Each structure stands twice: as structure tokens, then as C-alpha cells.
Amino acid sequence: MIDTENLTRKFGNLTAVDNLTLHVNEGEVFGFLGPNGAGKTTTVRMLCCLISKTSGNARIGGYEIGSKEDSLKIRKIIGLVPDNVGLSEHLSAYDNLDFFGKIYDCTAAQRKENIKRFLEMLGLWEKRNVLAGTFSKGMKQKLAIARALIHDPQILFLDEPTANLDPESAKTVREFILDLKKQKKTIFLNTHNLDEAQRICDKIGILNTRLRVTGTPEDLEQAVRGRKTVIALELVNDAVLNALKKLSLKNLTSEGNKIMFDVVDPDKENWAVVEAIGLAGGHVQTVNVVGSTLEDVYLKLVRESA
């Protein structure tokens, strides 16, 4: 549904997005993670045909970005919630949505039905005649999402949809995105929120001008840094620690009655560790293998690319 190949955007000497190649399937929620200035918004703007590319290619729903004819077709099948919600503050919630419905040639009946449906789903129906400018940030964000959906687009671009929202509003927005996921909408989600990405997204890309990695949240956690073994002992003493140091384990640490270290292949490596502990007189209680978190992966990749 979304394909890019070496997509690049430069502003003068500054490269905002460098050779971005990614693929998002139909009905997939793709999380685009990256620090401020990583090029996430620039990417979304290129994919929504708001700004031009410097080089490379991208296709949205089979249409080529950069082609004047296809640009209009792309804008018909997408919905965008920009990082600044950009509502007409002097119009009511209903009028904001109705205007966009008219732009997309929705019939009066479609507009009426969709406006009611989305405002009810987002808990804003009672406020439909209230000026958008009087809404809270959370309400504005919900209204902006409803606006992006008014024409029932195939692809939805969400740029930081829960940024600056209180936890309750953020939860409502996340749940709504999960509802859209059930409806098989293709969603391209720019976010800083790793927990949100992990919970919502089928696939994640980490961008810092260049795409550093892409994969499912689980793949990223395991593939990028490997895993960590946590062994609980009756007692951690010097004999045990000295024995383990001889094994040259990566990032070996101890805390209370536990020792932790990084492993690439736990099945092979842990066996040797447990044996070494036994030979040093230690008594193993439990052995657990834990994956590195998405946060670990994100921070590692972003720091490496800085």
C-alpha cells in the first residue's frame, strides 16, 4: 500500500530524509519512530504529496508521488492528521467535518452519517455545535482524527496523534486507532511514544534521517541487541563472580542474589554459565531469559546514528 525506494528530501545542504526504503502492507499499522528532526514529518509530507521529493520513488495505493495527476488521486485516498491539528477554530466541530466532507465530494447523507458516527465514537457528538477553538487539546485531536476519516480513506497518516495529550485522552485516541486497525485501515503512525508503538503497530521503522531498522516490535527487540539472561542464586559470592568473569560474558552485572549478562544464543551460552556457577560452588535457583525492550533498541540505534 505504501512503498518507498531511496526516497530522499534535501533542504539546501541539509538532508532531512536520506534514501528511505520501506514497505507497508494494506491493513497494516506502521509505526515510524525517531527523535525530533529525524525526518518523520518530512516523510509524511512527501507521502501526502504536500512537498516534493529530491530523489527516489514512492507509491501510495499504486499511485506515484511527484506526478501531478497522481498527486490528486493520492490525496483522495488518504487522510492526514498533522502534528498541529489545524482545525478551523471559529467553526463548530460539525462544520469542520462537514466542510472536509464536501471537499471530498461526500454526499449530504454520507456526511451526515459519517459525522455522527465518528463524533459519537470519539465522544464528541454532544459538542458538535460548539466552536472547535473552545475544545481541549484532547478533544481537538479527536476531532482532527474524525476530520481525516470523514471520506473513509484507505490510508491514514497520523503525525504524533497522542503528543501533549493527558493519559486519558491519549488512551481514547489509541483505542480509536486500534478500532481502525480492526477495520483494516492502513495506518502510518509517526510517534515518539515507544509504548504506544509497541502496543499498536504491526511493524516499526526507526528513522534518524536514514531508516535504521524496520521489523515487528518483537523482531526488533530480539534482533538488534539480542537478549539478557537473569540467573537467581542462593548467594552470589566472589568465587561465582570470578568464575563468570573468566567466561568473558558481555555486560555482566550482579544485584542482590541475581546475576545478569547479555546473550546472543541463550540455549548454548546459558548451559556453560550454569555449569561454571556449579563448579564455583554456587546454587542456581532460576534461569530467565529476557528480551531487550523497544526502548533499548530505539536508544541504541538513535545514539549510534547521532
Next chain:
Amino acid sequence: MRLSKAWLVAARDFKIFRHQKNVWYSIIIFPVVISVLFPAVLEYAGRRSGGLPAAQLPTLLNSFSFFLVIGAAFVPLGIASYSIVGEKVEKSLEPLLATPLTDGEILLGKTISAIVPTLVAMYAAAAVFMVGMDEVAFSKLGYYYFPNWTIATLLLVLVPVAVVLSVLFSVIVSSRVNDVRSASSFGILMFFPFLAIYLASEIGVITLDVNNLLIISGILLALDVALFFVSTATFRREEILTKWK
């Protein structure tokens, strides 16, 4: 370019204007001043001096009616500033630009939203102005001076080209400023060329007859065309999102 889409943008702006007092003030104040104050001044001046000579009245009436053109150049500055800079401040242009509307349709919509209220206000002001002036001048002239070909040329040719010039100028200014007040301040620049024409007529350099009004209209039309190209180059998605301050 689909006129129906441009009209949608304009219709939305009209709805927004309903809630913006400053837009109302800019639409109403100047036309009211022209249509009510000028006949009142003429009436007062006539009484005080024992009556203005009838021979001077046509020149004076033509000069006064030129203020309708000045108003036409002045009034849309506020509206266009609110229409474009207001959206810029609210950051509501980006979602609009992400729709299938073309840049031209959005720009035309914004232009219509500034032109229509201005023309309505100025034509209403002109009607009141003509009736008021006729009432004041009839006793001296013995006939109703308005309507005539001079004011017809002024209202139907010069006023529309002046309005368009003002709106296009506002579009260009709006791309370089971040608040409505600054946009309006820059817009004051539009006032001076028209004031210069008025002063030139007052000191007898030109007469504001039909021929001269058509020549002025032709010059303004040429400026309209030039500003149209500049404003369309300014009002592009890419420019708005990456270069507008």
C-alpha cells in the same frame, strides 16, 4: 480549476468571518464613513459658506466618489489578512493542502472570500453615498448628479480591479508575516497610490473623468496580472509548508 471547490473554501471563510468582530469592523467602518460622512460634510460646508457654487460641485462629487475606490483597496486587506494569516496562525492550512483541492482552487477561494464582502459593502456604500450626495446637491444643480457614467466606470471597472489588486497584495504579504496586525500594517501601503491619485485630482493634475478612470483601471489591471503570477508562485503547497514564515 473547479469553481465549485473554490466556492466551498470561500463559503467556509464566510462562516468563520461571522465569529470575527475585527473582520466585521473592517468591512463596515470604511464604507459607512464614506457613505454617511461625505454627504454630511458637503451639507455642512454648503450651509456654512452660504452654499457651494454649482460649477464646483461636479468636480467635488467626482473627487469624493474616488474614496469608494480607496475603500475598495483598503477594506479587503483586513479580510484577506484574516483569511490567510488567520489560517496560518491556526495552522489549518496543512490539512486543507492535504485534500484533493488544487493550489489554484484554494487561492481562488481565499480571493473570493475577500472580494465578495468588499464588493457588497462598497456597492451598498455607493448606493447610500449617491442618494445622500444627490439629496445635498440637487438644490444647487437642479438635477440628480448620480448615477452617471463616471461613477458607473468607477464602480464597475475601477473598484473590482482595485479590490483584486488589494487581495493579491495581501496574499503576498501574508506569506511573509505571522500575525494579522502585521499583515494589515503592510496593507497600508496599498492606500498610498490611490491617495496619490486623489491628491493629483485635487490639485488639478488629472481629472477623474471616464477616460482617465479607464486608463487608471488599465494600469491597475496590468498590476493585477503581475501580482497574480507572483501570488500564485507564492501560494504553492511546498512554499507554504517550507518557506512561509
